[in-house]
Amino acid sequence: MKASNDTNKEVYRPEDSFVPILKGAATIDQKKQEAYDRNLRVFFLDGKKHDKPVSTDIYPLWQARSLAGRGEEEKTEPASEEQLDLSGRKALQILSQQLAVYLEAHTLFLNRLKKAITGLEGLIRLEGGGADAGIDHLDFAADLISFDKIRSIAIDTVSSHLPASRVKRLKWALKILSDAKQRYTGGNIALFCTERFAKTLDLAQVIEANWIKKVPDQLCQQAQRQSANAVKSFVQTMSALKMGELMVEQTYEEDVHDAYFDTYDRKRLSEEDLRFLPVTIVVEESKNLLQHSSSFLRLLSNNSFIKVLALNWLDDLYLLADQEEADYLELASLVIFRRNSFVYQGGFEQPDHFSVAIQKGLDFPGAVFWNVLAVEGTKEESLSRLPEIQAAIASRYFPELEYYARGNHFDFHQLKLDGNPSPGEPLASIEQFIREGDKSTGRIFSLNPAAFLAMRAEAREQLMLLPSDYQTERLLPLAEYLGLSSEETSGRIPFIWMVDKENVLQRAAIPLHWLQKCRSRFEYWRFLQSIAGMNQAHRQATLAEARIKWEEEKNIALESQKTLLKEQFEKEKSSILQEGITKMLYGFVYEDKLEEVLREVPPAQVSQAVPTTPEELGNQQQPVKAQTKTEAAEPELAAPASPEAWVESDECTSCKDCIVALPGVFKYNEDKQAYVHDPRGGSFAEIVKAAEKCPSRCIHPGAPLNKKEPALDKWIKRAEKFN
Numbered sequence: 275m276k277a278s279n280d281t282n283k284e285v286y287r288p289e290d291s292f293v294p295i296l297k298g299a300a301t302i303d304q305k306k307q308e309a310y311d312r313n314l315r316v317f318f319l320d321g322k323k324h325d326k327p328v329s330t331d332i333y334p335l336w337q338a339r340s341l342a343g344r345g346e347e348e349k350t351e352p353a354s355e356e357q358l359d360l361s362g363r364k365a366l367q368i369l370s371q372q373l374a375v376y377l378e379a380h381t382l383f384l385n386r387l388k389k390a391i392t393g394l395e396g397l398i399r400l401e402g403g404g405a406d407a408g409i410d411h412l413d414f415a416a417d418l419i420s421f422d423k424i425r426s427i428a429i430d431t432v433s434s435h436l437p438a439s440r441v442k443r444l445k446w447a448l449k450i451l452s453d454a455k456q457r458y459t460g461g462n463i464a465l466f467c468t469e470r471f472a473k474t475l476d477l478a479q480v481i482e483a484n485w486i487k488k489v490p491d492q493l494c495q496q497a498q499r500q501s502a503n504a505v506k507s508f509v510q511t512m513s514a515l516k517m518g519e520l521m522v523e524q525t526y527e528e529d530v531h532d533a534y535f536d537t538y539d540r541k542r543l544s545e546e547d548l549r550f551l552p553v554t555i556v557v558e559e560s561k562n563l564l565q566h567s568s569s570f571l572r573l574l575s576n577n578s579f580i581k582v583l584a585l586n587w588l589d590d591l592y593l594l595a596d597q598e599e600a601d602y603l604e605l606a607s608l609v610i611f612r613r614n615s616f617v618y619q620g621g622f623e624q625p626d627h628f629s630v631a632i633q634k635g636l637d638f639p640g641a642v643f644w645n646v647l648a649v650e651g652t653k654e655e656s657l658s659r660l661p662e663i664q665a666a667i668a669s670r671y672f673p674e675l676e677y678y679a680r681g682n683h684f685d686f687h688q689l690k691l692d693g694n695p696s697p698g699e700p701l702a703s704i705e706q707f708i709r710e711g712d713k714s715t716g717r718i719f720s721l722n723p724a725a726f727l728a729m730r731a732e733a734r735e736q737l738m739l740l741p742s743d744y745q746t747e748r749l750l751p752l753a754e755y756l757g758l759s760s761e762e763t764s765g766r767i768p769f770i771w772m773v774d775k776e777n778v779l780q781r782a783a784i785p786l787h788w789l790q791k792c793r794s795r796f797e798y799w800r801f802l803q804s805i806a807g808m809n810q811a812h813r814q815a816t817l818a819e820a821r822i823k824w825e826e827e828k829n830i831a832l833e834s835q836k837t838l839l840k841e842q843f844e845k846e847k848s849s850i851l852q853e854g855i856t857k858m859l860y861g862f863v864y865e866d867k868l869e870e871v872l873r874e875v876p877p878a879q880v881s882q883a884v885p886t887t888p889e890e891l892g893n894q895q896q897p898v899k900a901q902t903k904t905e906a907a908e909p910e911l912a913a914p915a916s917p918e919a920w921v922e923s924d925e926c927t928s929c930k931d932c933i934v935a936l937p938g939v940f941k942y943n944e945d946k947q948a949y950v951h952d953p954r955g956g957s958f959a960e961i962v963k964a965a966e967k968c969p970s971r972c973i974h975p976g977a978p979l980n981k982k983e984p985a986l987d988k989w990i991k992r993a994e995k996f997n
Contacts (some may be wrong), residue, residue: 321785334728383550393522450514494569501554548639583643615642620674670799720753917977925972
């Protein structure tokens with residue numbers, strides 16, 4: 275099963291992994307093909323025995339694996355015997371070690387209790403016998419209490435300054451703290467388990483005997499009652515401690531502190547306080563916890579401080595392939611939706627990694643759930659099971675996860691899947707070197723949940739080995755099958771890739787009940803990815819929807835812009851045409867300047883505006899001749915056919931210059947753009963001046979309407995460039 279050392283190798287990317295690999299294989303005749311098709315369908319549906327079971331010499335890819343992305347030159351240190359111990363007792367040993375470290379922090383709290391107790395005892399002695407009473411008995415506390423200060427402030431006796439209510443509170447605080455001191459001296463840890471569990475794992479050999487609380491039944495209920503009492507006592511302890519410290523420091527004020535401590539409850543506990551809360555732990559098998567699911571969920575409610583270590587036996591995972599859905603594999607997801615919880619799921623093939631998870635859980639001020647995969651049995655029995663634990667995690671069958679949610683800081687993205695290979699992908703990839711003729715070829719394959727189930731020889735007997743000459747489009751690799759819809763897989767049969775001891779690639783069809791379990795595990799993994807914000811398919815679907823919406827909005831905007839541009843074009847076209855016609859008419863009136871006017875008009879306008887026949891020219895000159903008759907006295911000042919001043923309103927910038935200068939001539943329309951409302955409201959000279967001052971040059975003075983205005987020749991000359 276070892277990869278060949280041949281240098282002649284090729285490495286294919288995942289998308290190339292499932293091209294026909296069995297090159298040159300002969301094709302069976304049609305009758306055999308049809309018979310094999312029928313047998314394969316029957317096998318898939320009911321898993322009945324078949325002619326060619328998988329040999330024990332055929333292995334899933336993981337057993338001859340090399341993780342994708344890990345080069346052949348990369349060497350890892352061989353696992354120590356300590357790392358290879360994957361038994362349930364090993365998990366409890368790690369828990370016990372971390373509890374011992376955790377209790378070291380409680381030493382600080384215990385010292386704080388002792389200091390407060392000593393101070394309160396001193397105050398009570400002083401209250402009973404005067405300033406000097408009992409001081410000889412308190413030499414050991416001289417570094418904690420300044421008795422000189424007490425003497426200086428107690429002129430007669432301390433009792434003359436302490437009302438009866440204060441003395442009563444002082445004695446209450448001393449009693450509560452004395453009881454707490456005794457509890458914390460013993461460790462203040464309660465580890466609940468059933469009598470059966472304690473006996474099976476010989477718990478007293480790995481856990482301090484005084485911590486263990488063995489119960490015959492109702493494990494969750496009894497642990498919950500113990501935790502509730504422990505929290506209640508701790509609230510009293512913290513109230514007494516803070517009260518006592520204020521009294522010893524002579525800073526207690528009745529009008530402020532009496533009401534505060536009368537209403538002191540768990541809501542007043544700070545996160546720093548909760549670090550010293552007594553520890554209540556439940557240890558049990560996951561499948562047994564699920565049998566009492568309602569009690570289990572109450573155990574880890576949002577206000578709980580209980581910590582649960584659940585063990586999942588590796589052998590039980592194999593049995594699930596032909597059983598109903600095992601919900602206990604998804605126990606972790608039930609706890610994830612608690613607002614105040616810490617969750618870890620995985621194995622402990624890396625003891626340091628698991629130890630950190632235990633430490634985080636012990637420090638966490640809320641409900642904790644460690645869901646651990648272990649080997650049932652002794653250390654010796656577990657030494658060879660490391661590849662199976664790794665395969666269970668890498669194949670998404672029992673994925674590793676860590677979740678942290680604290681109060682108002684709840685955030686789905688606090689779910690971490692980094693402990694799994696390729697956590698952002700639907701399935702992990704492995705590189706397998708297979709024998710093809712006389713060379714070894716490296717190929718990339720997707721690792722699916724069935725690859726884990728097939729690790730066990732007994733499980734492989736449920737598979738159907740496919741001959742190399744059997745080819746049909748109905749066959750589909752399981753990794754690809756899991757990513758398709760039910761419509762796309764209709765009539766298809768999934769198979770998994772395996773290798774024999776010569777590293778020759780083989781195919782093995784899986785039965786329907788394997789497929790159902792693999793699909794369940796695959797969908798659970800995709801669910802976890804969605805919560806963690808790592809589901810690429812979900813992101814791609816969201817992006818596709820956003821793109822469609824964006825394209826629709828873009829098309830609507832483009833159509834609107836096209837309509838607007840078309841309208842503006844028509845306006846511009848009309849305006850330019852009108853200006854061209856006006857200039858030509860003006861030129862006809864002043865024939866000596868016709869050539870100059872035509873040079874200023876665009877060719878398109880000339881072709882439309884210049885008369886092309888004598889009849890057209892005569893028709894355009896008729897009004898001029900009529901006007902000339904009426905103004906026979908001054909023919910040289912004859913006005914054009916449309917002599918009135920006008921404004922290109924579309925070009926107006928609303929500067930108000932013309933409105934202010936000649937309000938009798940110019941006004942604003944509804945768009946605040948100027949137009950000529952009375953061409954006779956001002957002199958021709960004033961209109962020309964307004965045209966010269968206009969920044970957008972959109973005022974056209976036309977011709978003078980009053981032929982008797984002085985200096986008309988000058989103003990007509992100045993108006994030419996605006997007409």
